[in-house]
Amino acid sequence: MPQRPEIRTYDYVNHPYAQVRDALVADAAGVFRSATRAAAARAESVAAALHVSIAGLEVGTEIALTLGTIAEVDSSGYASKVTKLPISWQAAARPQLFPLMDGELSVYALTATETQLDFLGRYAPPLGLLGGALNAVVGHRIADASVHRFIADIAQHLRHQLTSRS
Secondary structure, eight states: OOOOOEEEEEEEESSOHHHHHHHHHHHHHHHHHHHHHHHHHHTTOOSOEEEEEETTEEEEEEEEEEEOOOEEEEOSSSSSEEEEEEEEEEESSOGGGSOEEEEEEEEEEEETTEEEEEEEEEEEOSSHHHHHHHIIIIIHHHHHHHHHHHHHHHHHHHHHHHHHHO
16 A cells, blocks of 8 residues: 655744644634635635635635544653644545545744644545546645645634734
8 A cells, every 4th residue: 555645834823832722722623614714715615625726726625624632742842832633634525536634733832922833644645546646646736735725724814813812
């Protein structure tokens, strides 16, 4: 069985780690839903979805997202604490046509006023052998772009949400 392709992306939230962590721990699913709905609204769509632009054409699908147990752990790196959110998702409709993603969102302080969202995941391309071939040609770029946009949407939503609370 071939190894599943890996995707890593990150973004920043210009708020302290504790505020970002608390917002995600309180309701990570709500944050993800609100972030993707806000992004969908900007794209003039009504669905909570992953989106990517391909040659100027907006492509998206509603997702069924599953969160694992959120944990805050001591870091061996430069951040003292890291909050880890296991996440998996698949297309809500016709999942066999879209990649299945399993990953982890790590949240940690960069400075006293800036927090990093760092996503590392692996996905299973759809459509079996045909999907593997398509993934090699264009699928990985599409998956990478959609995950990058998903994390950027979450960061943007958190920046707005936490600024509104201040």
